[in-house]
Amino acid sequence: MSVVSGYIDRVWAKGVSGWSPSPHVVVSVNGIPVGSTRCTGTRPDVQAAGLSPDGRVGFSFPLSLSDGDIVRVTTPQDKPLRHSPWLYVTRNGEDWLPVSLTACHPEYSEIADLSEHLSWKQFRPLFGQPGHISAVKFDSGEGPRVAHLGVSADSVSRLHHFHEQVLTPAGIASPTLYHKLNIGERQALIFDFFPGQPLDRHGPGWEAWLPTIKAELERLQRFGEQHREYLWQPGSRKLTLVARLIRHALGDALHWDRAHGERGFLFWLLRRLHRLPRVLSHGDLHRENVLVDAGSGHIALVDWDRWGYLPIGFDLARLMRGLPGDIAEQLAGGSQMQRFGVAGFTYLFQRLDRPGLVNSDEGEALRRRCRLLAERS
Template identity: 70%
Template sequence: MSSVNGYVDRVWAEGVAGWSLAPRVLVSVNGTALGSVPCTNRRPDVQAAGLSADGVVGFRAPLSLASGDIVRVTTPQGRPLRHSPWLYLPPESEGWLPVSLASRHPEYAEIAVLAGQLALTRFRPLFGQPGQVAAVKLDAGEGPRVACFGVAPRDADHLQHFHERVLTPAGVACPALHHRVGLGKRQALIFDFFPGRPLDRLGPGWEAWLPAVMDELARLQRFGEQHRHRLRARAGRKRPLLHRLLRRAMSDALRWNRARGERRFLLWLLARLVRLPRVLSHGDLHRENALVDTERGDIALIDWDRWGYLPIGFDLALLMRGLPGDTAERLAGGSPAQRLGVVGFTYLFQRLDRPGLVDSEEGRALRRRCRELAGVE
């Protein structure tokens, strides 16, 4: 994940609202641009989080939406805000749309093609999750499934192998991969439908689900240790976000105007993080990839195409991104190596997300804690 651009907080029949650090945002509905909207409303919550100096970052745009309309909000540079695109569905729809709508709507073109090969009755787009994903209701009593579109055949082979050889025998909580459907040069992967919401959308108290997610990570790590000899040479088809984070930090450390003390600390921290024990990891475990069914008390982890053997603590730091370092360390617990990984990667994420962190008291506290944990290790 890149640095924070802003969020779409709410979409309703008459409008869209959120915030962005850009002076203006661009709003479109069903691919048609409606114009730019200034970010001039005061948002004390964004200011209190340290993401804006004055908090004047909010926007609100009037709309007139119908069931199935898709709202996109981007910065002027075309970077989408979190939770964009957003599908508008009135409560009476229960989230489902008739398949007949797909052929008349360019946003759902792949659903229409899939409907020609499977006995679909209705579909539920799940925008806001990684990739182009939709739930589809199948006939013949199969119940709902999730279709992930636009997958290259080699990537599909790799992911199917990981599900069959790792996730299923390890018993990791994730939707089962049922079959693949060819759609031209790309494929759609059909998974079980998990009736949950992303951890990021549960609101205050989402941290209560962290122990359940950590149990699944521990199960994955134990399986990875037992089968390291045959898994080590493999990895997900996409590179983990770890590589992008480390490259960004190294580039920042070598900038000519970087303060000597911060440069020295960054190089020191990077050297220790890359030497941490490597464990079998999800590789992209932000909170949109952890689903929670609050009624049944179940969880599921999705989007496994960045898996690999990564430094211990990386998955947890990404999952808890945005929490203060001391809170993340307390919730993660574990060995000194794991705590160093959580705090160290939290520092790297916080540097991206919070301008001015380096010179803040929290930044100084995080650097002190990293050194203390390295000493313990």
């Protein structure tokens, strides 16, 4: 985990634009670098959000794009900006690309092998983190499906078990899992397609969907509590995001030049967060993993391979990452322990995303709030 690398705001036929705190960004199309551009444009919105001292972080780069082109923008250290990669599709493309494109497009080599196992004529690539094609939407003849690619054996076991033993019987809003395919040494999972957009793509006002999402998390937690002693959790080689976050904070607290006051607060906070009740959790509930169908009002939570019993409040803090601590706590609501979990994990996320937070008035206010909530809970 590291500080925010910036955002792609827009991709159109003749260019890409966005912002980054890096001096310059590198632009690639279909895996081939096409140039770099300096980040010096004025962005008052970024400055107002406290992500840049002077707001001179904007960029724009000219391109000439066709249907199916994939645009990537990275920092000089090869870290992708948020929303990178970006699939360019014209409005009249009806959301589909011809499957013949996989044979000649270097970005689609990961999904070309699917052609031998699926009867399909049209597809659309979907992306995971940190920017690889992790899934593909395809026309199955019986309706759209989604194939998740390159899934490891342990992830297949965890996901298959979780869908059968938890998501389906608990009625959690999530796409139906149909079956799995063996593709060489890899495996693919086939899911029903949910016709929604990631929460992050809905722009300002996405917080209006929080009550619906919270209701799903509460249903998941109740089911997890009722079946805790029977719910077998297969092992995973993936380190949980909670563990990664705490490891980073602990390492930072032990750094030789860390101020004594901040070191003491981090040790105190980590002990308190460790004592929070563990509830059945998604484990990676960022806003790209919440799909919203604005027309029907339905949602779907996806990418459950990091599920587990995690400290209460972590899922909501992950979901609301980027919001000020007081707003995140207010939107989270719930018990005092949940509010403390949200405030505490928000502080750890904010330290990563905003290096100046520690010495700011906002940082001090959030530390005070954490202590108050801990006393009450």
